[in-house]
Amino acid sequence: MNIVILGAGLMGRLLACELARAGHTLSVYDAAAADSRRAAAFAAAAMLAPLAESAVAEDSVVRMGHYGLTRWPELIAKLDAPVFFQQQGTLVVWHRQDAAEAQRFAQLLATTGKRLPSLPSPKTLDAAGLDQLEPGLGAHFAQGLYLPGEGQLDNHQLMDTLLAQLQRLQVNLHWNSPRSPDDFAPGTPGQPDWVLDCRGLGAQPQWPGLRGVRGEIITLHAPNVTLSRPTRLIHPRYPIYIAPKQDGYFLVGATEIESDDTSPMSVRSALELLSAAYTVDSGFGEARIVELVAQCRPTLPNNLPAVRRPGARCLQVNGLYRHGYLIAPAMLDVVLQLMQGDESELAKDFELAVTGPVPSADVQALA
Structure with missing residues (x-):
């Protein structure tokens, strides 16, 4: 046809x-x-994290994301060249002063787990448990959550x-x-x-109600940072995610602004993203900024x-x-x-x- x-x-x-x-x-x-x-x-950071997203997304999206974790390896295997795909789970961390926000997040995940029992259960980690998964992270955080089975691609x-x-x-x-x-x-x-x-x-001309939601992402080259899996920082003002890719590259993002503005990233957004990343791993202080991207996602x-x-x-x-x-x-x-x-x-x-x-x-x- x-x-x-x-x-x-x-x-x-x-x-x-x-x-x-x-x-x-x-x-x-x-x-x-x-x-x-x-x-x-x-x-985009291309994180495949249905459980992590369940704190802010509808169950239908979570089910589609869980389905995608199985389908993505099949789709990538059909391609002529390799594409970076990782499925080593997601880490969620927080600073001591944000423990209440973290508890709320954990409760949301637990509620989702009751509605969708096919999702893997999050695991609570202490500093030693964090260090076992990501050496050095336990020095900065006393607690965290590990969400098994989640993934990402490039x-x-x-x-x-x-x-x-x-x-x-x-x-x-x-x-x-x-x-x-x-x-x-x-x-x-x-x-x-x-x-x-x-x-x-x-x-947009053919679909009334379609709007843009602005997102911003910074690409960093930080070969001395050893984070190996997507890591999310819970924070009441600027929660972020850090997605490690190959060869020492990391994507840092979080911002979500109700706007169809596609102009370059603001200084405020860049400072908040980079400052939050630095609190997760001080090695980002010597990272090189490769790219700052701002774009709008199509949203109904x-x-x-x-x-x-x-x-x-x-x-x-x-x-x-x-x-x-x-x-x-x-x-x-x-x-x-x-x-x-x-x-x-x-x-x-x-x-x-x-x-x-x-x-x-x-x-x-x-x-």
Whole structure:
């Protein structure tokens, strides 16, 4: 079949790879240049932490994230080049003065565990336990939590490898070419069989209520810092996460601002992120700042993802918010199921909103 995908971000690339491997003809249109790093997919730490996110996310997102922990290794294994993937759990730490905030966080995780018993239980650590997992951390923190099974990947490696895969699969890539679903009439002569809209904030004209939520991330090179797994600092004002990647690189982030402003990072945000990282490991004092990134994540009014059918043979995927990498495999498989039939069992399992008219019987499903 002939399929058009709008948007070459994370969802667009994942869908294009899966469908091209299945033998379909793909055309991908993106408003940016081929070497652009402005997509929301590049402004992420790519942590796969459903339990940690359960303190602020709905159960449906947590279930999708738990599903993704199994699917990501399968998706990465299909790629031509290796992509850094780690599943050694998440550490959560706090300073003594923030013990009350930490207790509230632990209670939220315990409540989630009762509702979703398939999630692994967090483990309480003392200073010695912290040192056993991350040598030296016990000198700074007396207590912590270990969330087993959680993971992360390298989003830049993944995005670049997906692009190389699309090129090898001879997908038609159209850069600097903004398009909308209105530009196509899928299923009619000379038109594609399907249109998949994965434009994120680019879909605002067609999706009322879609808004941007600003996030900011700093990339540091700190070869002397030995943190080996994602670490979160609980703090009432500026909680942060530190995601260690390969070769001494670390991503530090946390900020979440209700704004569609994509201007450079503010001094205040940079100071708060860097100061908090320094309290976790003083070795960050000698780190080199590699990159400061600010970008907006596409978000719907309820902060949950959704799929819409604006018409026959057209699906719009949006609202991944701050959980893009966490839930992308689940969203991918839901869309593939919807292209095969009227409904998606996975969407029901995840309580994922799928709105719009149910396709008529003459709509050609994905073989």
